[in-house]
Amino acid sequence: MRPVIFDGCFGWLHQAPGRHGVVLCNPFGYDALCTHRGWRRLAERIAEAGMPVLRFDYPGTGDSSRNEDDPGRVDAWIDSIVAAVRHLIQATGVNRVSLCGLRLGATLAALAAERLGDIDGLVLLSSPLSGRNYLRELRAHRQSWMSTTAGMNADSIPDTEAYVEAFGFGFHGDDIARLGAIDLRADTRSPARRVLLLDSSDRARGTALVEHYASNGVQVERHAFEEADRFFVEALYSEEPVNAFSIVGKWLGKVADSDSDAVAATAATADALNAQQVEMAAGAFHAQPPRLILEREQASEHPVLFGCHFGIYCRPDVPREGVPAVLFFNTGASHHIGDGRIFVLFARALAAQGIASLRMDLGGLGDSTPAVPAVTLDMIYSAESAAGAMAGADWLVHNGFPRVVTFGVCGGAFVGLHACAADPRIVGCFGVNLQKFIWDGADRTPGTDGLASTRVLRRSALRLDKWMRVLRGQTSIVRVVRGLAQRASRRMCLRVAELIDDTTGVSIAPNPVRRLLSQLDAKGAQVRLVYGDFDLGLDELKIQFGPRLRALRRFSRVSAVTLPKLDHALFTRPAREVAMADAQSWFFERFVRAPAVETSPDERQAIPMAGRRSTGDHVAYGSYPDGAPQ
Numbered sequence: 001m002r003p004v005i006f007d008g009c010f011g012w013l014h015q016a017p018g019r020h021g022v023v024l025c026n027p028f029g030y031d032a033l034c035t036h037r038g039w040r041r042l043a044e045r046i047a048e049a050g051m052p053v054l055r056f057d058y059p060g061t062g063d064s065s066r067n068e069d070d071p072g073r074v075d076a077w078i079d080s081i082v083a084a085v086r087h088l089i090q091a092t093g094v095n096r097v098s099l100c101g102l103r104l105g106a107t108l109a110a111l112a113a114e115r116l117g118d119i120d121g122l123v124l125l126s127s128p129l130s131g132r133n134y135l136r137e138l139r140a141h142r143q144s145w146m147s148t149t150a151g152m153n154a155d156s157i158p159d160t161e162a163y164v165e166a167f168g169f170g171f172h173g174d175d176i177a178r179l180g181a182i183d184l185r186a187d188t189r190s191p192a193r194r195v196l197l198l199d200s201s202d203r204a205r206g207t208a209l210v211e212h213y214a215s216n217g218v219q220v221e222r223h224a225f226e227e228a229d230r231f232f233v234e235a236l237y238s239e240e241p242v243n244a245f246s247i248v249g250k251w252l253g254k255v256a257d258s259d260s261d262a263v264a265a266t267a268a269t270a271d272a273l274n275a276q277q278v279e280m281a282a283g284a285f286h287a288q289p290p291r292l293i294l295e296r297e298q299a300s301e302h303p304v305l306f307g308c309h310f311g312i313y314c315r316p317d318v319p320r321e322g323v324p325a326v327l328f329f330n331t332g333a334s335h336h337i338g339d340g341r342i343f344v345l346f347a348r349a350l351a352a353q354g355i356a357s358l359r360m361d362l363g364g365l366g367d368s369t370p371a372v373p374a375v376t377l378d379m380i381y382s383a384e385s386a387a388g389a390m391a392g393a394d395w396l397v398h399n400g401f402p403r404v405v406t407f408g409v410c411g412g413a414f415v416g417l418h419a420c421a422a423d424p425r426i427v428g429c430f431g432v433n434l435q436k437f438i439w440d441g442a443d444r445t446p447g448t449d450g451l452a453s454t455r456v457l458r459r460s461a462l463r464l465d466k467w468m469r470v471l472r473g474q475t476s477i478v479r480v481v482r483g484l485a486q487r488a489s490r491r492m493c494l495r496v497a498e499l500i501d502d503t504t505g506v507s508i509a510p511n512p513v514r515r516l517l518s519q520l521d522a523k524g525a526q527v528r529l530v531y532g533d534f535d536l537g538l539d540e541l542k543i544q545f546g547p548r549l550r551a552l553r554r555f556s557r558v559s560a561v562t563l564p565k566l567d568h569a570l571f572t573r574p575a576r577e578v579a580m581a582d583a584q585s586w587f588f589e590r591f592v593r594a595p596a597v598e599t600s601p602d603e604r605q606a607i608p609m610a611g612r613r614s615t616g617d618h619v620a621y622g623s624y625p626d627g628a629p630q
């Protein structure tokens with residue numbers, strides 16, 4: 001596969017010798033994060049069967065240009081599918097094309113196919129057949145998440161608000177009405193000659209659509225999507241729907257094999273590109289690697305491949321001299337765009353201020369090679385992941401940035417911390433909601449005591465419904481007491497060992513966390529750890545350094561703070577904004593050796609809280625060079 005850019009969209013071309021091509025139409029938002037690994041695997045399966053495949057990000061999503069809150073996104077996405085078909089034909093010389101969409105991508109694919117009017121095959125995988133129902137799903141997902149400990153400090157979004165979102169991705173303004181008005185039965189008659197429908201819900205509406213297409217002369221085949229529940233889950237646990245993808249692959253193969261008669265009738269579509277043009281298009285990547293021009297940020301983005309890793313290099317038109325580049329890498333098993341697309345947004349906001357960055361996929365994740373069939377916590381928290389991060393730092397150094405600062409969330413914060421300790425070229429790391437300083441395997445998995453954070457438990461103790469759950473036997477008070485006792489025991493053992501060490505100089509139990517931070521402090525690395533008020537990682541921080549974090553004061557370059565409205569995975573806009581604002585402020589204070597620069601209105605819009613310090617419910621912990629909280 002090779003990276004491509006067309007009409008402001010970033011994508012991947014999976015090459016194959018066949019004359020029938022397939023465009024994969026991404027799901028939207030969190031669905032795309034969850035299914036990225038499996039969706040890539042489907043593209044590889046189809047290409048292995050001899051059909052060239054193009055998968056890509058819509059405008060305002062993934063690594064493509066623009067933002068999700070730009071107006072007219074729904075129509076822009078349909079336009080981009082039409083452009084993707086055109087690009088696939090031009091780049092490979094295929095003379096027939098099928099579309100395959102997942103979730104909202106399937107709905108968009110049907111609308112684009114209806115517009116194109118010359119699509120052979122259309123695959124609809126778990127398609128929302130009604131835009132109104134899809135918006136209801138998003139709102140329900142948001143409300144469900146807010147009832148969990150992860151979303152308990154998030155603000156609700158009224159139905160009257162011109163914003164609908166779930167898990168960090170949403171629709172804005174007029175696009176809500178545009179999406180809500182979509183109904184495939186009313187908006188499409190015969191989008192393709194053949195349609196394959198795999199649905200997991202809304203069976204009655206699916207039956208009506210099948211009958212509607214059949215009455216308009218479309219050959220329709222339908223199957224149940226029984227693996228959907230194991231596919232549309234967090235990327236770490238998402239399982240490739242092997243049976244469903246096998247059905248899709250075989251069906252597309254039959255469509256390709258039956259094309260011979262149709263090709264003769266409509267060959268003019270491909271005649272516009274002669275053999276010489278095909279050869280030039282295929283070789284263009286080798287002569288001029290693709291790049292995405294970001295006019296608003298005065299920067300450009302370049303897909304880069306180094307070793308087994310993949311990354312997007314965001315290069316300002318006028319880089320600041322002597323300033324470190326920023327290295328982003330995966331949150332858990334998600335690919336390099338980050339939850340809520342935070343890494344893309346922050347990289348481009350930094351580029352507008354002259355700061356370069358690389359957002360990369362660590363080995364086995366995202367678009368690195370080879371892809372792995374499954375991801376485990378041991379893999380994410382491994383020494384190999386830290387080595388991969390150092391490979392990203394190495395790439396930046398070789399491209400003119402001798403110093404590097406990392407930015408990571410959860411597992412990415414862990415990787416950044418350890419890469420910073422091991423690599424002299426990494427001079428700082430910013431970590432969001434770090435869960436563990438040291439990884440020992442299953443017994444040290446975040447939350448293995450089965451409990452939420454202590455602050456969440458205190459709040460729950462004041463709620464009648466929680467005690468009713470205890471009385472009904474739905475929650476075990478014994479388990480809660482046992483978990484809290486385990487935390488208290490760990491804290492006590494660490495404090496006793498530290499006291500003996502400090503007073504006698506005898507280390508009865510070497511502390512790997514203290515050793516890690518001593519290593520970082522000794523090399524002069526700047527470390528910033530930020531947490532949400534209710535995050536479980538905050539409990540681990542206090543276990544290691546005490547409830548007032550007094551033991552952290554010995555490390556003068558390490559600071560830790562809580563930030564308001566910061567949920568664990570940065571699913572809300574306020575959480576992403578406050579994290580980016582704090583990171584930007586810390587970065588400029590520590591690494592930009594120049595007076596504070598007044599930001600332009602565009603830059604302030606890119607990071608609404610840039611340069612501002614949180615007040616009120618912002619609580620600072622840890623130590624600072626001048627001994628005072630900041």
